[in-house]
Amino acid sequence: MGTISYDSQDEPALYSRRRILRLSGLMVGLGGMAVLPGCGPAAPDARVGMAPTGSDSAGSAGVLGDGITLRVGMEAAYAPFNWQTTESSEFTIPIENASGAYADGYDVQVAKVIAEALDMEPVAVKLDFSGLIDALNNGQVDIVCAGMSATPEREQSADFSDSYLDDNIVLIVRDDSPYVGATTFADLEGAYILGQVSTLYDDVIDQIPGCVHMTPADTLPLVVENLASGSCDAITYSELSVPKLIDMYPNFVELQLTDQFDGSPMPANAAIAKGQEDILDRINDAIASISDDERQELWTACTDRQPA
Template sequence: MTTPQHHGVSRRSFLKLSGLTALSVGGMTFLTACGPAAQDSGSAATTSAATGTASAAGATLGDGKTLRVGMEAAYAPYNWQVSEESEYTIPIENVSGAYADGYDVQAAKVIAKALGMEPVAVKSDFGALIDALNNGQIDIVCAGMSVTDERKQSADFSDSYIDDDIVMVTKKGSKFASATTFADLKGASVMGQADTMYDDVIAQIPDVNHMTPGKTVPTVVESLSSGTSDVITYSMLSVPKLLESYPDFVELQMTDKFEGSVMPDNAAIAKGQDEVLKKINEAIATISDDERQQMWNECMDRQPA
């Protein structure tokens, strides 16, 4: 997933490298490797000839009734597949008897309501979503996707409906617990996750012991719990759940911030539909920061282990 155009690594790519999906360790649900789409999903489903072009009214997608939402449905907590319907789910159009849940699904439901449409998920490989959008197989992408310069050439992107970032965590009572600047961390042993921005950003902190990264998020967390590391880098959105499970951990209240670490989640539609995009952005703006965090926490609780 890519950060905005001024950031080089996409959030999607970043999470695929670190591979974030759900993994339970010691009662704590972690983000870890994103699995492939289910075998019966294939690429995006072939649908009617509706192309997603705006109607004469200027603010309608597809047939104006059913909002076909492209996603992997295999990328918790952003989106995943379940076999039972609930208040949180939408049907997966191209997988019989299946439903989609996750943060992207909740955002898609808000957008669909604003457009006066009923949302259904269309399960697809992540790399095929923009093509599916432009081929008229789906009407919108809500899939943990971030806007990039390259993607902007092929689709129009909404405002972000959630933004993750990288924060740091230590133990209560640690000599680094009161750190507010990078300089305050001098001499600390800092660990992040291998092959991700969580490890890369540590290079921005001078005079620390940049430890060999952990292969998984649970490995990184265990290093702090056991005292192997003094400080770890972690997902800002996931910190509240981490602190619930590890009450001896504390988030550092830093005034120094990492550069290039913000990871937005944007919806995408076919280009040239300005009135639709305006409506989508108006819908996204109705979701307050507190509601976004609550939605995220609830998805973290529901996501598959």
């Protein structure tokens, strides 16, 4: 994104010494590997220890993927949930299909906890958000950790974990907007509103009567850029991420609405291919091991560290 990274000088010590040492070893072993873009893993039934997706025996042996490398699907362009960086650190994991690149963010920190619980080493696989569930079911990734919320439609194609973060959807405008004083959805009649494609941020716009629902942008940075340039009147956004956004864009304002979107609060859930109940139980146990205080510390550290 061509932006400046902000590094927290005092990150929380949320990982055990064993966890940090394992992650450090991963950086040494994988940090120098050049992986050609587009080189994905083999189909699910060709990988050691994994039955074909959808079979009765999928996950019955308690092994996810090959049982060694946990391929984590994400877009790596959705800070502070996930983003791409060229710098390896104790917070990053390599991006398998982007040479010399690493992923950081809140999803990455949760994926590390899950990987440790499964005794696997995590790597990110960078994909468009709209293709993540398909990639899960064709064996290109083993798990999705991408700030994705379980929805009835998605639950037809994948199994979802318990929430590892709960957020709300809010609306952001510029301080010179005619809609800056809006307090209800009705006040936004005629407003051009933009969200991110294939996400709840786009879906909920239809709940605002009389607005102009714009063609969604492919990534969150593009959503923000459209508001900054005046190409739209308002954007849907993560409430948890608003303080950092306004630090970076002081002319942005969060609308204080009395109306709320259906679908908000909005959870972040991990997803795996169906038919792996034992694995899903272990993933949920790993998520439950992260206390509320630790989740807040992780989130704050990621927002401090995320690129502008």
